Structures are given as C-alpha cells and as structure tokens.
Amino acid sequence: MKVLVAVKRVIDYNVKVRVKADQSDVDLANVKMALNPFCEIAVEEAVRLKEQGHATEVVVVSIGPKAVQEQLRTALALGADRAIQVETDELPDSLAVAKLLQAVVAKEEPQLVILGKQAIDSDNNQTGQMLGALTGMPQGTFASKVNVAEGSVQVTREIDGGLQTVKLQLPAIVTTDLRLNEPRYASLPNIMKAKKKPLDVMSAADLGVNVARTVNLLKVEAPAERSAGIKVADVAELVEKLKNEAKVI
Amino acid sequence: MSILLIAEHDNASLNAATLKTLAAAQQIGGDIHVLVAGAGCQAVAEQAAQAAGVSKVLLADNAAYGHFLAENLGDLVADLGKNYSHILAAATTTGKNFMPRVAALLDVAQVSDIISVESADTFKRPIYAGNAIATVQATDAIKVITVRGTAFDAVAAEGGSASVEAIDAVFNSDKAEFVGEELAQSERPELTAASVVISGGRGMQNGENFQLLEKVADKLGAAVGASRAAVDAGFVPNDMQVGQTGKIVAPDLYIAVGISGAIQHLAGMKDSKVIVAINKDEEAPIFQVADYGLVADLFDVLPQLEQAL
Ligand SMILES: Cc1cc2nc3c(=O)[nH]c(=O)nc-3n(C[C@H](O)[C@H](O)[C@H](O)COP(=O)(O)OP(=O)(O)OC[C@H]3O[C@@H](n4cnc5c(N)ncnc54)[C@H](O)[C@@H]3O)c2cc1C
Numbered sequence: 001m002k003v004l005v006a007v008k009r010v011i012d013y014n015v016k017v018r019v020k021a022d023q024s025d026v027d028l029a030n031v032k033m034a035l036n037p038f039c040e041i042a043v044e045e046a047v048r049l050k051e052q053g054h055a056t057e058v059v060v061v062s063i064g065p066k067a068v069q070e071q072l073r074t075a076l077a078l079g080a081d082r083a084i085q086v087e088t089d090e091l092p093d094s095l096a097v098a099k100l101l102q103a104v105v106a107k108e109e110p111q112l113v114i115l116g117k118q119a120i121d122s123d124n125n126q127t128g129q130m131l132g133a134l135t136g137m138p139q140g141t142f143a144s145k146v147n148v149a150e151g152s153v154q155v156t157r158e159i160d161g162g163l164q165t166v167k168l169q170l171p172a173i174v175t176t177d178l179r180l181n182e183p184r185y186a187s188l189p190n191i192m193k194a195k196k197k198p199l200d201v202m203s204a205a206d207l208g209v210n211v212a213r214t215v216n217l218l219k220v221e222a223p224a225e226r227s228a229g230i231k232v233a234d235v236a237e238l239v240e241k242l243k244n245e246a247k248v249i
Numbered sequence: 250m251s252i253l254l255i256a257e258h259d260n261a262s263l264n265a266a267t268l269k270t271l272a273a274a275q276q277i278g279g280d281i282h283v284l285v286a287g288a289g290c291q292a293v294a295e296q297a298a299q300a301a302g303v304s305k306v307l308l309a310d311n312a313a314y315g316h317f318l319a320e321n322l323g324d325l326v327a328d329l330g331k332n333y334s335h336i337l338a339a340a341t342t343t344g345k346n347f348m349p350r351v352a353a354l355l356d357v358a359q360v361s362d363i364i365s366v367e368s369a370d371t372f373k374r375p376i377y378a379g380n381a382i383a384t385v386q387a388t389d390a391i392k393v394i395t396v397r398g399t400a401f402d403a404v405a406a407e408g409g410s411a412s413v414e415a416i417d418a419v420f421n422s423d424k425a426e427f428v429g430e431e432l433a434q435s436e437r438p439e440l441t442a443a444s445v446v447i448s449g450g451r452g453m454q455n456g457e458n459f460q461l462l463e464k465v466a467d468k469l470g471a472a473v474g475a476s477r478a479a480v481d482a483g484f485v486p487n488d489m490q491v492g493q494t495g496k497i498v499a500p501d502l503y504i505a506v507g508i509s510g511a512i513q514h515l516a517g518m519k520d521s522k523v524i525v526a527i528n529k530d531e532e533a534p535i536f537q538v539a540d541y542g543l544v545a546d547l548f549d550v551l552p553q554l555e556q557a558l
Contacts, residue, residue, distance in 0.1 A: 094359070095352065120378065123361070125362075127349075129323075130349045132320075133350035138424040158488075159430075159488070160488060162486065165427075166428055168425050168426075214358045215358045216388065219383070220381050222381065226538045228538070231541075241541055242525070246523045248445070
C-alpha cells in the first residue's frame, strides 16, 4: 500500500510570533521555520507503517514556494521515499490546498493519506477533512492510534469526551493528534541520504487548480496582553486575596 | 440572511456550546434554524426549540447520525445548508470534524474558531496559538463558520418556542463505521463550562498525585485540567488537555499547578478572568500571566489549600 503524507512549513513552535507594525500580517522575516509538529507525527506514522510491512512506499507532498523543499528534505530524512512540491507563490487557503492535494491523490492513488490535524500557524484544523470530502474518502481525525488491516483501517480518535474508535474503508484519510507517536530524530547519515532521494516539482497550474483566495485578511493585531500580578507569600494570603480582592471564591 | 446552526448534543441533552454558538448567530443576524441530527434525539430538539432566538428546529433523527460521524453529518449539512447564507457550529471536536467537509462539498472556505463577529462577513479569529488575532472577511456566498465557545456568552436556554420540522433525508456512508468509545465519567463540571478550573502539569509527577488536585477541586466545585506534558506522560487522559491543540477554557478562576506556562498552554487559558500559578521555579513563564503567583512546592501547597477552603 502506498501512503501519501501532506506536510506544511511553519514557524518553529518555540518561536513567539510578532505582529507587523502596519498590522498587515505577522512578521516572518528571519524567523526560524520548521516542519509543522503534527505533520512530523504524520511522517513518523507513515514510516512506521512501512517498517511494519503495511506500507510499500511513503510519498510526502508540500505546497508552497521553493522554501518548502527544506521541509520535504526533513521528511525524506525521517524515512519518506520520495517527495513532491506543488509550487505556488504564496501559501493558498485550506480549500485550495485540499484541491491541490486531491489532484495529487488522483495521480498517486494512495491507500492512506496522513495529514496533521492542524498547522500551528493558521490553527485552522480543516485541510484533511476537506480532502476527505473532495475525494469521497472517509476520515479518522485527531488520531491517537492507527491499525491497518486488509482493506480497512481502524482509528482511535481523541475527542472532547474521551476516545472514539472508527473503522474506515481504504482509501482513507487520517489526521494526527499528539499522542499518535513520538517522532524520531533524523540521523546524520539519513540526512545525507535524503539529499539524493527524488523530489518532483509541479505547479498548481499543471494540476489545473485555481488557488485564488476567498477569505481576505484585513488586519492582524497583537492580542490583549496580560500583565503579571503579584506574588503571595503563602496559602493563607492566596485564599484571602481570592476571597476579598478577586472575589472569585 | 438565514443561518443554519448545527446543535451539539449527546442525543439526550443540548450541550451548552450550542447556546454560545447561538449568541454568535444572533450577532450575525437573520433567521436562525437549528439542526438537531442524531439518533433518538427528540428531547434535544425540544430543548433547542426553547432556546432564545431560534425560529425553527430541523430534526434529523436516524441511526446514521447517532455517533455524529463526519461522513454522514457532512453530507446532510451540505445538502440542507445550500439554502442558507451562514452555517455555524461550535468549534468542538465534533464541529471540527464534520464542518470542513461541509465547506468543501459546498466549494467554500471555512472560517475556523471565530472569537468575534464584526459584521455578517467579517470575523476575528486567533492564529499562531493566540499570539495574533486576525480579522478576516469571507467572500463566498455561503459562510461556513466554527465558533469558539469561550468568546461568546450563552443565550437563554428557555423562553423560545420554535416549531420542530422532521428531516427525512438519510445519508449513510458505508465507508465509515462506529466501533466504540471510551467516555470520561466525572461528577465534576465539564472543563469548558466550569467557572473554576484547576490544572496540573508535569510537576505533578504521576497520576495518583492528581488526587491532591481533585480534593481542592471538590472544595471549589472546579473542573480538573492538565498540560500536554501531563497527558503525554499518561498521568491523565487526553480529554483533560488545555491548550492550543486541546481545550480552550476561560473560567473566572484558573489555577495552574506545576505548569511552566508554554505558549501552547497559555493559548488555552489566558482569557481566564483570574489566574493563579503555583510553581517552585520563580522564573517560570506562567508567572508572567498570573494575577497571583505562589512560589512554593506544590506538594506542600495543595494539602494546605484544601484545608484553607
Ligand atoms: C504542536 C504542539 C502542540 C502543543 N499543544 C499543547 C497544548 O494544547 N497544551 C499544553 O499544555 N501544551 C501543549 N504543547 C506542549 C508545550 O509546548 C509544553 O511542552 C507543555 O505545556 C509543558 O507542560 P508542563 O508545563 O506541564 O511541563 P514543564 O514545562 O516541564 O513544566 C513543569 C513545571 O512544573 C514545575 N514543578 C515541578 N515540580 C514542582 C513542584 N514540586 N512544585 C511546584 N512546581 C513544580 C516546574 O518548575 C515547571 O515549571 C504543545 C506542543 C506542541 C509542539
């Protein structure tokens, strides 16, 4: 079975983003970029499926300008077999991304598509589900366990009330949650090997997809800042303040 | 304008998140219809009919919708939703699961997790773990929106008298099947609805020690939450995770115990009215957002706090 993994280049999760002075967007100039953590979990899961003999090939795809090749190389170093960059000038909206991925799915015909549940920049949590609807595939979102069987996959999902398990016919979509696995670190030899693995580039136009945005970004502001309060000396003072000053207990 | 709002429920009662989503719908304006899709969920439809501002309840009562599978709900909502200007649902794991399918089926964008309604097509939403707030304008004919509950005050649960109309359409995918679920059982209030939340982090050291938090929670009528580190380490289950990628809470009082205050955790609780931090490291970033900080060992503090309340 072939597994397709979609990955996104985002700000490193340790970096606190700043808003531009003109409020047009956040400032990403000279900011450290990385593979979205949930996408890293997606790559790891696909590689494990290959190591366990369920997957025969792991293909990674990313959408965006040339810089995303860096994250594709990271995914290749983690164990993916080959990579596809769908070149666009900017990062398109989720729906356009899902349409581009739909076109890649039509070419590659994977049995399983794994994506992160959300990207830590736009925090949208939608691309995997949109791809599911466009391709008519069933979905197991927010996965904490994935069990592949003959012709189907069983996915345990992290939901607000606890855990839910669903059985999906293949081909299917899985989106990853934090507990699915702990991604490995790429070893130096694997990073070297990744440089020689195939990486194909195609354009959005090649795939016949219109990537025009339908949601306009009007303004980006910094959130209201909280200021640090006071330090209390002991439990007695804390309880006194909560009762008489904050009046919350 | 007309709004289709998808109710969040467990087939027995309407979830409070629906009343908050209704508040966002009222700010958009127009006729509001509420879809109750589930199995054996007649009582939920009756509750929805009483909620303030609802003009009609659509009841799709069929086994196909009993477990809220995204494939079936997505098809149903896309089919009903094509006649509305807005489709709204709470940004819960149910809403997040099926709503993007609705958007894609209707060939429109989804605006996720809104925290304010600026006008019928313009909304604010947090991005980058809440470190920036974007104002976005949706230009599609149908606006598909999920709503962050903590940003809206629930409308009155009673006083309305909407009509209930049965929907016969059944969408039942044979590609997805419900196998089972393990739902957390707790006598305490639900995390996202509680007015007091006490959360533990890696500093709790293990799951048994969470009893120290629970004893304080019982005194305060509080819900118990956790950081990702505490969930990853297996101290407590995933449904207790507060943060960017867990649950968003904004209680009157949030007490963070043995939690360092990573941006991903702050994203889930920094809109709380009053924040208390208990941490033995006075440099911990959680103190930068805390109204009251106590630099001390949590194993000394928690029993004292239980006593003092
Ligand atoms: C993609 C992604 C998503 C994430 N999503 C979330 C999320 O939704 N929610 C979330 O919480 N995190 C999330 N994280 C993780 C986040 O970055 C932090 O790693 C995590 O919040 C740390 O948890 P913690 O504060 O419990 O642990 P630590 O950072 O290890 O802090 C433990 C604290 O306990 C204190 N302590 C230890 N012992 C004691 C004692 N005896 N008495 C008092 N204090 C003590 C220490 O001083 C320390 O400050 C995410 C990370 C990533 C990459």
